[in-house]
């Protein structure tokens with residue numbers, strides 16, 4: 001489905017991405033983990049078309065994803081960003097935020113179908129119809145992120161780029177969001193590129209994980225063995241820096 005080959009990005013002559021190779025197959029959840037500044041969001045912005053790569057090739061179903069993209073290419077890859085409040089228009093009700101992508105992508109569908117689709121999207125992200133008339137300031141950050149996910153799902157994408165979607169949320173909301181992402185993937189035909197600085201979260205959600213350090217992928221690991229059998233020193237350092245993991249030999 002998605003393949004990234006030798007992706008490079010320079011900002012003012014400084015290499016931020018130095019040859020990234022990444023594949024997201026159908027139905028897969030691929031994690032991209034790294035510390036702040038490693039280049040994770042730059043990868044997402046290049047895939048989504050917000051940034052023009054300095055080198056390398058991005059392919060979608062074998063076809064090149066360049067600067068100008070087909071309507072189908074734009075519809076099939078959607079992004080969810082880190083800060084849900086910044087992603088929503090504060091003056092729009094939830095109904096309007098959900099109708100906007102439906103009206104953009106499905107002008108051919110009757111208005112009643114688009115109304116029904118907005119209500120259905122809301123239900124799929126675990127919020128009832130009484131949220132339709134609310135504004136973002138009347139919602140929790142977790143509820144705002146659910147609306148952002150519903151908006152991303154509205155165009156019926158095949159791939160979601162999830163760029164730190166949990167980092168604005170408290171721990172209970174993060175756990176609920178992980179459950180929601182698993183559920184959505186199982187009921188819709190979706191793949192995820194899940195970007196996070198949190199190695200525990202990626203190990204819980206993903207099938208495979210790429211570890212990014214200073215714009216290079218230093219290791220690709222099966223998520224099931226990420227915390228126990230990863231070999232690269234940077235991955236071990238990320239694990240060691242994670243406070244909620246019990247330390248071997250620590251006082252109990």
Ligand SMILES: Nc1ncnc2c1ncn2[C@@H]1O[C@H](COP(=O)(O)OP(=O)(O)OP(=O)(O)O)[C@@H](O)[C@H]1O
Nearest residue numbers: 011012016034035036037038039040041042043197
């Ligand atoms: N538009 C830009 N112009 C110049 N430098 C940039 C630009 N965008 C990102 N950078 C630099 O590129 C590097 C990677 O940034 P990026 O946002 O991709 O990292 P990240 O891993 O997503 O970090 P974080 O988790 O903090 O967002 C950083 O050093 C950043 O300062």
